[in-house]
Structure formats: structure tokens, C-alpha cells
Amino acid sequence: MAEPTPEDRRLLKRRMKSAARLYAVQALFQMEAMGQGVDKVRAEFETHRFGMVTDEGEFAEGDVDLFRSLIERAVERQARIDQMTDRALVAKWPIDRIDPTLRALFRAAGAELLIGSTPPKVVINEFVEVARAFFPGGKEAGFVNGVLDHMARAARPEAF
Numbered sequence: 001m002a003e004p005t006p007e008d009r010r011l012l013k014r015r016m017k018s019a020a021r022l023y024a025v026q027a028l029f030q031m032e033a034m035g036q037g038v039d040k041v042r043a044e045f046e047t048h049r050f051g052m053v054t055d056e057g058e059f060a061e062g063d064v065d066l067f068r069s070l071i072e073r074a075v076e077r078q079a080r081i082d083q084m085t086d087r088a089l090v091a092k093w094p095i096d097r098i099d100p101t102l103r104a105l106f107r108a109a110g111a112e113l114l115i116g117s118t119p120p121k122v123v124i125n126e127f128v129e130v131a132r133a134f135f136p137g138g139k140e141a142g143f144v145n146g147v148l149d150h151m152a153r154a155a156r157p158e159a160f
């Protein structure tokens with residue numbers, strides 16, 4: 001088997017980061033919906049979901065470090081992230097009134113914005129793609145783009 005090229009390695013790393021973001025949204029959703037703690041959910045995802053094979057296909061491997069960082073930071077800074085999200089939403093739609101999947105998405109994205117190692121525009125684009133995965137053909141992707149743009153400008157104004 002041929003040695004992977006640097007481009008192949010770069011693309012694999014990018015796919016693993018994208019998968020980690022998707023898994024983080026799923027994990028945060030599960031934590032809220034089932035009342036589970038971060039340690040239990042993290043272990044379940046890392047043991048059973050990353051690379052899982054089902055009748056429908058194989059789940060992607062995720063970047064474990066990014067996954068852990070996103071869910072742990074989202075839990076640690078949930079109040080701050082939720083405030084950032086609330087400010088980005090119309091006054092009539094506080095975060096507790098929006099779809100729980102979107103709430104989890106905003107928390108994962110907010111965590112990555114606060115980590116600060118990925119450019120905000122990349123974070124926005126990645127989580128808009130996550131929204132499209134959860135809501136194919138819906139208006140949610142545009143909504144997510146607008147909310148995350150507002151959140152990113154609040155969290156990292158120096159990047160704009």
C-alpha cells in the first residue's frame with residue numbers, strides 16, 4: 001500500500017475535525033436530552049461512535065482532542081456561550097425556545113470560538129455544514145450562519 005501523500009493526510013485531518021464537530025453536537029444534544037454528564041457521554045462516543053459500522057455504513061473517525069475540547073469547553077462555559085447565543089437571537093427567541101439540536105450546535109460552535117485556535121470563518125463554515133447534515137434542505141443553515149457570525153464577532157472581534 002502506498003504511503004499517503006501530505007495532501008491525503010491534510011484531507012484526512014480535516015475530515016476528522018469535521019466529524020469531531022458533528023459528534024460534539026450529537027454529544028451535547030444527548031447530554032441535555034438524557035441528563036447525562038460529560039464523562040459518560042465522552043466515553044460512549046469515543047468507544048462506540050467513532051468509526052462505528054452499522055447497516056447504513058461506517059461512521060467517520062473523529063479528532064478525539066477536538067471532540068473532547070469542544071464538549072468540555074461547552075460545558076465549562078455554557079452560561080457564557082448561551083449569553084452570546086441569546087444576544088445573537090431575536091429577543092423573542094431566547095436560546096431555551098430554539099430546537100435542542102441547534103442549541104447543541106451553538107454550544108459546540110461557541111466553545112470552538114472561545115478556544116480561539118481555528119479562524120472564526122472556518123468555525124462558522126464548518127458548523128453551517130453540520131446544520132445542513134441535521135436539517136437537509138431546511139432554512140436552518142442560513143439561520144446558523146447569521147447567529148454564528150454574530151457570536152464570532154462578539155467572541156473574537158480582532159479576527160474581523
